[in-house]
Structures are given as structure tokens and as C-alpha cells.
Amino acid sequence: MMSAFAEVIRQKYALVRRQIDQAAQSVSRRPEDVHLVVVTKAQPVEVVQAAVAAGAQILGENYPEEAAVKIKALTQKDDLAWHMIGHLQSRKAGLIVEDFDVLESLDSLHLARKLERLLVEKERQLPVFLEVNVSGEQSKNGLAGWEESHWDRLIPEVEEIMLLQHLSVQGLMTMPPLFDDPELSRPFFARLHRLADFLSHRYGSQHFQELSMGTSMDFQTAVQEGATYVRVGTAIVGPRPAK
Ligand SMILES: *Cc1c(COP(=O)(O)O)cnc(C)c1O
Numbered sequence: 001m002m003s004a005f006a007e008v009i010r011q012k013y014a015l016v017r018r019q020i021d022q023a024a025q026s027v028s029r030r031p032e033d034v035h036l037v038v039v040t041k042a043q044p045v046e047v048v049q050a051a052v053a054a055g056a057q058i059l060g061e062n063y064p065e066e067a068a069v070k071i072k073a074l075t076q077k078d079d080l081a082w083h084m085i086g087h088l089q090s091r092k093a094g095l096i097v098e099d100f101d102v103l104e105s106l107d108s109l110h111l112a113r114k115l116e117r118l119l120v121e122k123e124r125q126l127p128v129f130l131e132v133n134v135s136g137e138q139s140k141n142g143l144a145g146w147e148e149s150h151w152d153r154l155i156p157e158v159e160e161i162m163l164l165q166h167l168s169v170q171g172l173m174t175m176p177p178l179f180d181d182p183e184l185s186r187p188f189f190a191r192l193h194r195l196a197d198f199l200s201h202r203y204g205s206q207h208f209q210e211l212s213m214g215t216s217m218d219f220q221t222a223v224q225e226g227a228t229y230v231r232v233g234t235a236i237v238g239p240r241p242a243k
Helices: 004-026 045-054 064-073 089-099 110-121 148-162 183-202 220-225
Strands: 035-040 058-061 081-084 102-106 126-131 167-174 211-212 228-234
Touching: 004 035, 004 045, 004 148, 004 220, 035 110, 045 058, 058 064, 064 081, 064 089, 089 110, 102 110, 102 167, 110 126, 110 148, 110 167, 148 167, 148 183, 167 183, 183 211, 183 220, 220 228
Parallel strands: 035 058, 035 228, 058 081, 081 102, 102 126, 126 167, 167 211
Antiparallel strands: none
């Protein structure tokens, strides 16, 4: 028998998935083009297991050491994909190369170079999304993408990252300012989409097809603006326990 909390997670997962599908259909997009990353940072293994039982196929984590324990606990599920979505200190890059399938939060050339060296040793490719700061908030990581007239200035850094042979750039990721009203996130999602178009035009769309944007607060708006990945935690697995 399913525990009560696992049953709640099952229902919330199904609801969020339905809301994603409806948001996609509202703008004539195909629901299957939008992937749901269930964010389980700061949640115990039991919560991850309940999310997987509910249908989760992609899990999002922010802290490499914490994630390593969960990934180990779920090794029998080899069809799961683990996405690193939090800021990664370069001294912890080794943990990502070891355990994760995708790094969504590649936010500097410095980190990219460190990863490349580790990936060469491991003889593995790592799919990455470039994290972009689309608001200009000081607290946000990522490439400086808030001033559209200055996008040309991003080119040297993006190009150097793209030349690293063991990193495979697949798209962009952002975390806009936190609003109570999801409509206020819309211009930031639209900006990330335009930046992907700008970079696709230059380098080919295969590198900038994926757009990871939208959280519990605003994932439907993000889907309407072109998200191919939404990162939803609280709305599915509930509030994060206090540390
Ligand atoms: C925590 C987190 C999320 C999920 O946030 P919720 O509000 O719980 O949905 C998404 N993206 C990033 C980068 C996060 O750190």
C-alpha cells in the first residue's frame, strides 16, 4: 500500500503534468515537447522514491553531495536522469562529472574549463545548458543577458564554451526574479527565448533547442513562452524541510 504522503505526491505530480499539457496546448505546442524536472533538493530519499513512483523521470538537485547519496540509493532505476540545477562551485565539479546526466546551471567559462579537464579524464560527454541572468539582479548567477542590446558581448564566452569538446551545449536556463504573479515572469521567459534564437541564428539551432525555465510559481507561463524543461519542486513534493 502506498503511504499517505506518496499518494499526495502522486496526485500533485499528475496535476502539474496536466497543467503543463494544457499550457502547451493553449499555445499550440506539443505537450510531449515539455519535460518535467521534479526538484527534490533538500528532500529525503523517501520523497524522491515517491516522486519516481508517481512517474518522475527527471530529478533536479542543487547540492552535489546531497544528491550523490540519493543517486546511489536509486541506482536500480537506470532510466532516471539527474539534472544539476544549482550553482556549482568548481571545486565540486568532479561530483557532477561522476553522477549527473545534465548540468543545467553552467554559469561561467571558468567552470566550463574545469569540467572539460575532468571530462577528458573520464572520457565522457556532458550535456549542459548555459545559465543566463535575464533580470540583472546581483544575486543571480549566469551569463549577463539582461541587456538585449549587449548580447554581442556574450559571444566570446559562449564561443569558448562551445569549443570545449566534452561539453555539449544544448540550450539555456534561467531563474527570473521571484514574483507572486506569474505574469510578471513572462517578459523574462520571453527574453531567454529571444536569446536562444539570437544564438541559434549564429551557431545552429541544435545547440540552443532546450529552454529550462519556470518553477512551481510560474511553470505554465514558462511553457507558453517556449520552455522545453520546467523545474517544479514545491508544487509536487511540498515545502522543503528546514535544514
Ligand atoms: C529550488 C529550485 C527550483 C524549484 O523551485 P520550486 O519553487 O520548489 O518549484 C527550480 N529551479 C531552481 C534553480 C531551484 O533552485
